[in-house]
Amino acid sequence: MDRLEALAARLPRAYPGPGGAIAVLKDGAVLLRHAWGFANAERRIPFTPATLFRMCSITKQFTCAAVLDSCPDPTVLDPLIRARLPLLGEAWPGALHLAHNQSGLRDYWAVAMLHGAPVESAFGDAEAARVIAGTASLQFAPGTRYSYVNQNFRLLSDALEDHAGRGLAELLRTRIFDRAGMASAFLAADTRAMPDGTEGYEGNVATGFRAAENRILWTGDAGLGASLDDMIAWERHIDATRDDPDSLHGRLAAPVTFADGAPAPYGFGLGRGREFGRATLGHGGALRGWRSHRLYVPAERVSVVVLFNHFGDAHGATMEALGAVLDATRPGPDPTLPPPAWVGAYLEPETGLSARIEAATPGRLRLRYGHSAELLDLQPDGSATNGQTRLRLAADGLWMDRPQENQSSRLRPCDGEATRDLAGRYRCAELDAGLDIVDAGGTLYGGFSGCLGQGRMELLEPIAHGIWALPCPRALDHTPPGDWTLAVRRAGDGGIEGITLGCWLARRLDYRRVG
Numbered sequence: 182m183d184r185l186e187a188l189a190a191r192l193p194r195a196y197p198g199p200g201g202a203i204a205v206l207k208d209g210a211v212l213l214r215h216a217w218g219f220a221n222a223e224r225r226i227p228f229t230p231a232t233l234f235r236m237c238s239i240t241k242q243f244t245c246a247a248v249l250d251s252c253p254d255p256t257v258l259d260p261l262i263r264a265r266l267p268l269l270g271e272a273w274p275g276a277l278h279l280a281h282n283q284s285g286l287r288d289y290w291a292v293a294m295l296h297g298a299p300v301e302s303a304f305g306d307a308e309a310a311r312v313i314a315g316t317a318s319l320q321f322a323p324g325t326r327y328s329y330v331n332q333n334f335r336l337l338s339d340a341l342e343d344h345a346g347r348g349l350a351e352l353l354r355t356r357i358f359d360r361a362g363m364a365s366a367f368l369a370a371d372t373r374a375m376p377d378g379t380e381g382y383e384g385n386v387a388t389g390f391r392a393a394e395n396r397i398l399w400t401g402d403a404g405l406g407a408s409l410d411d412m413i414a415w416e417r418h419i420d421a422t423r424d425d426p427d428s429l430h431g432r433l434a435a436p437v438t439f440a441d442g443a444p445a446p447y448g449f450g451l452g453r454g455r456e457f458g459r460a461t462l463g464h465g466g467a468l469r470g471w472r473s474h475r476l477y478v479p480a481e482r483v484s485v486v487v488l489f490n491h492f493g494d495a496h497g498a499t500m501e502a503l504g505a506v507l508d509a510t511r512p513g514p515d516p517t518l519p520p521p522a523w524v525g526a527y528l529e530p531e532t533g534l535s536a537r538i539e540a541a542t543p544g545r546l547r548l549r550y551g552h553s554a555e556l557l558d559l560q561p562d563g564s565a566t567n568g569q570t571r572l573r574l575a576a577d578g579l580w581m582d583r584p585q586e587n588q589s590s591r592l593r594p595c596d597g598e599a600t601r602d603l604a605g606r607y608r609c610a611e612l613d614a615g616l617d618i619v620d621a622g623g624t625l626y627g628g629f630s631g632c633l634g635q636g637r638m639e640l641l642e643p644i645a646h647g648i649w650a651l652p653c654p655r656a657l658d659h660t661p662p663g664d665w666t667l668a669v670r671r672a673g674d675g676g677i678e679g680i681t682l683g684c685w686l687a688r689r690l691d692y693r694r695v696g
Contacts, residue, residue, distance in 0.1 A: 184505035189215045196498055198491025199382050199390055200228030202409040205502050206484040209420040211413060212506065220379040220490060222390070233377045234488045235369060236405040236412075236473055237466030241334045241450030243357055244401035245280050246429045247349070248341050249449070250356045255280065261340035266316055274323035276340070279333035281437050281448045285319035287687035289332040290658035295614050295687070296631035300655045305398040308633060309335060317611050320532075320688040324440030327447055327586040329552065329686065331402040331658070334450065338401025349400055357429065358411075361418035369406030372397045372468060381470020382491045390491060393470030397657060403466065409488060412475060416484035419477055434462055434479075439587045446569075446585045455568065456500065457509040465496055469659040474499040481507065514544030514558040521546075521563060523572075523579050526645045527592035528668065532688045533681050535644050535666045536581060536592055538572065548572070550581075551685045552663055597646030601625060603669065606696035607680055616682070616692050627651045627667075641667070653684070662686050 185205055192203060192215075200218030204211065220228040248255050255276040263273045274284035289312045293304060296312065313332055320328065338349045345352060350368035358366045369375065372395035384390040407415075422428035426435070437448030446453045454461050456478070463476035472495040475486045485502045487495045504510055520540040527536040534550060541547040541556055546565045548555045557565035557572060564573040571582040575591075582589045603625060607616040614631030619638065628638040642650040642664070650664040668681040679693040 184508070185213045185502070188502055188505050189213060192498060193217045195501075196489060196493035196495075197386050198489055198493050199380075200232075201487070201489045201491075201493065202228060202230060202232065202234075203488070203498065203502060204230075204409055204413050204416070204484070204486045205506055206413065206416050206420070207506060208482045209417050213502075214409070214413065216409060220377070222380070222382070223392070224378055226378050228379075228490065230409040230413075231365065232379055233365065233369070233375050233406050233408055234379065234473065234490070235372070235375070235381065235403075235466070235468055235471045236407050237403045237468045237471055238331070239464050239466040239473055239475055240399070240401065240403045240405035242433055242464060243353060243405055243450070244334050244338050244341075244349075245449040245451075246357050246433055247352045247401075248276070248280065248337055249432045250429065251341060251345050251352065252276075258337065258340040258344055261343050262336050265310075265313055265336055265339065267314060268317040269319070272319055272323075274319075276337060278323040279330075279337050280450065281445055282327055282329055282333060283324050283439065283445070284330055284333050285321045285323045285326070285328070286316060286330045286332065287320055287690075288328075288330045288662075289313060289335075290656060291662040291684060291686035292612070293633055294636060294653055294656050294662060295609070295612055295616075295629050295682075295690070296633040297614065297629050297636045298633035298657055299636065300657065301394045301396060302634060302657070303396040303398075304633075304657050309398075311632065315612065320683075322440075326439075326588060327445065328688075334402040335400050341401075349404075353405075360429070362414040363407060363411040364414070366405065366407040366411040368400070368404050370398050370400055370404045372399060375406065379490060381468065383470055385492070393468075395469055397468075403468065409486065412486045412488075416475070416477065416486065419484070420482055423479065423482070441587070443584070443587050445587070456503060457507055457511070459507075463499075467659055476503060478503070478507075483507065514542070515561075516543035518544050518559040518561070521559070521565075521574070523574055526595040526648065527579065528595055528648065528666075529581065529590055530593055531588065531590055532685070533666065533668055533683055534685060534688065535595070535648055535650065535664075537644065546572070549664065553660060595645030595648050599643030599646060599649055602677060603641075603649065603667075603680075605677070605694050607692035608695045609682075609690050609692045611690065616680070625649075647671075651682075 199222045202216035205213040220226045220232045258276040278284045380392045382390040383393045419430045433449040437445040466473040472489040474495040487498045536550040546557045569585045604620040618627045625641040626638040629636040647669040649667040653662045662684045672678045
């Protein structure tokens, strides 16, 4: 308890912002229930354990619980899902592919940016339906890989509503919240405001905080509103039913595999991982101005919930709390290990994405490839890993193993300087969307446009010959897609024919030069 009390005292300064809350449970009993600061700094509304909070993507497990409780065989939803993806033909994913993030769809928040959506524009049912129905291809065959896709869970909740003839809010209340004792939890679909006045905040201590503006309409992907006390009730319900495989959480936590039988680290809206040598189940949540994380360690019967109404690292705080209750610490990197000779820029051949590897801190590398940068600890055998992603040098080159995505590939080195002849107009026929690259005073900028508007221009970053990055630091959702890889395709005469564009959330889209 001393470590937990010390943690509670330091959290407000270690993760500074308007407010926050944390709960730690062991064997179903609450060890720590603490809130601090303000839910609304302007109106001086205190942050308390009863404050309503946007749980964001933590919603996904509740959507899957409602699906499993309503449909013991979720494949009954498959025809309803197929009807919402009319252009995919026979390639469409099923309900279980969606629930396990194995659908092969491109994330619609990322695709919305390609359609030119301004960062703080409205995105409701009509916009979502348009982007989803326009899906004409997949980025991998369903069941073969993992990729995080928010509309997987919107499709699930929409199909469930049609199947049950009841709204998602009612299904969540009657099938999940009432059973778990989550008295104030509700479907907070409209991200513009919370009924008790709680705000999420952008900014930091140096620049100051301001209320974040969100205009998204969320459903089964991220629409849950709940208090810390509601989440304590959920964690206690999990612990009380831990030995029943047919309980809500028991079904959510069932083992999941890829189509080839390899174990999958994500299923039914829950991440399966390991922390401090123990198996864990959990999920994070994020929207502009909001951060949350919840984690359960079955073997120890320990739960941690962290809520920040700002951009603080909720996952990091969760790990600190878990270490405190387990009296465990993470081993750090070996600072004596030098950066390997293979740091540099590469292209991953299956996804077409750049993989940039650089020295970070002594004994540690930074990999920029996925949704966000990853830190990997150097190992005595010359490899580098963070427990999931692994970089290793073999006789035939540098390999990147990502078992969490069921993928292992040999990276292709990218050499030479990026040429500056990209300026022009490009069009993606599949999306009916455009990309403008402009030489503005000797510097290249790029911006997207399409059915959702005209996005802002961003400074392009050269990576290597024929490879550029177009940053996306702000988006409708948060965290944003990150960097788009632009891989130039040239015709036989050396002129630019087009660009293969993608990010980890939305890969391999073909843009042809039209002007």
